[in-house]
Amino acid sequence: AGEAPAADGEAITVGFAQVGHESDWRTASTNSVKAALSSENGIDLQFVDCDNDSAAQLEAVRNFIEQDVDYIVIDPIVSTGWDTVLTEADDAGIPVIVIDRTIDDSDKYVSWVGSEFTNEGLAAGAWLKAYAEAKGIKELNILEITGTTGSSAEIGRTKGFHQFVDSEGWKLLDSQTGDFTQEGGQKVMESYCKSYAGKFNVVICQNDNEAFGAIDAMKAAGVSYGVDGDVIVISFDACTAGLQKVLDKEINADFQCNPLQGPDCLKIIQALQGGQTVEKQTFMEEPWFVSEDVLKDISYKNNSGKDVTEPLIVVD
Numbered sequence: 001a002g003e004a005p006a007a008d009g010e011a012i013t014v015g016f017a018q019v020g021h022e023s024d025w026r027t028a029s030t031n032s033v034k035a036a037l038s039s040e041n042g043i044d045l046q047f048v049d050c051d052n053d054s055a056a057q058l059e060a061v062r063n064f065i066e067q068d069v070d071y072i073v074i075d076p077i078v079s080t081g082w083d084t085v086l087t088e089a090d091d092a093g094i095p096v097i098v099i100d101r102t103i104d105d106s107d108k109y110v111s112w113v114g115s116e117f118t119n120e121g122l123a124a125g126a127w128l129k130a131y132a133e134a135k136g137i138k139e140l141n142i143l144e145i146t147g148t149t150g151s152s153a154e155i156g157r158t159k160g161f162h163q164f165v166d167s168e169g170w171k172l173l174d175s176q177t178g179d180f181t182q183e184g185g186q187k188v189m190e191s192y193c194k195s196y197a198g199k200f201n202v203v204i205c206q207n208d209n210e211a212f213g214a215i216d217a218m219k220a221a222g223v224s225y226g227v228d229g230d231v232i233v234i235s236f237d238a239c240t241a242g243l244q245k246v247l248d249k250e251i252n253a254d255f256q257c258n259p260l261q262g263p264d265c266l267k268i269i270q271a272l273q274g275g276q277t278v279e280k281q282t283f284m285e286e287p288w289f290v291s292e293d294v295l296k297d298i299s300y301k302n303n304s305g306k307d308v309t310e311p312l313i314v315v316d
């Protein structure tokens with residue numbers, strides 16, 4: 001390391017420490033990165049699935065440093081605990097690119113590309129407020145199923161949505177993690193259906209797979225949900241199966257998180273190869289999908305200071 005990578009015309013070596021394989025979103029992310037960082041594009045990719053184990057992810061990054069790869073790509077499971085290993089990569093002269101989730105305790109990476117999670121949470125809150133007003137729903141009693149604790153996706157979506165919970169005085173009955181998995185969502189919802197039987201009218205799941213599990217649990221418990229039911233279902237990701245559930249009116253609103261970061265990642269590597277400077281942050285574009293047109297537009301600033309005024313996409 002230190003010298004220009006792959007100056008001899010050999011493939012550029014890239015190590016990618018992926019979060020795991022917990023969700024449809026994750027599968028799309030893995031496929032996108034593998035397709036872009038491919039041999040056709042002159043890249044020799046080493047892919048490590050860290051199975052949602054933070055220690056294993058640090059270990060994977062240290063292995064990449066030891067192997068002296070040309071670039072390291074990290075999708076950080078959690079947002080803290082990174083400074084030491086990123087300093088090691090920096091000392092070894094290996095540029096680190098962060099995708100999707102963010103890192104809070106270190107800026108020793110060259111570039112990040114991903115989503116504004118707080119913005120997604122705010123969008124969900126703004127939508128719920130407008131929806132309740134349009135439907136004349138006076139009281140919102142909310143159950144929340146969060147994602148992996150300590151991941152920036154969980155932190156941001158919670159923070160954004162809770163701003164509305166606080167300012168609107170909504171009742172948040174409970175909040176538990178479903179670890180971004182279908183099984184996790186189902187287990188949490190099974191216990192919610194027992195503890196809060198007849199007492200809730202909103203469930204917000206921090207990804208589609210959790211929503212699928214929660215829906216199965218509500219079905220089993222005889223709880224009616226979705227556009228024609230008693231419980232409003234909110235989700236994030238808008239993966240294909242999630243959008244199908246919006247079309248089927250089982251999920252009321254799904255806030256997209258774009259997982260296709262491979263092409264941006266490739267662009268960053270190519271720019272660095274060409275000796276160009278790269279943006280420290282790149283935000284993905286993402287619309288929101290709802291099953292009923294009760295809200296024409298919402299407008300506020302996201303954390304990057306950008307005005308967000310895109311209308312929601314109504315899929316029915």
Ligand code: GYE
Pocket residue numbers: 022023024025026100101153180206207208209236237257
């Ligand atoms: O929402 C979830 C996945 O980090 C944004 O991780 C990503 C999240 C996504 O498991 O489905």
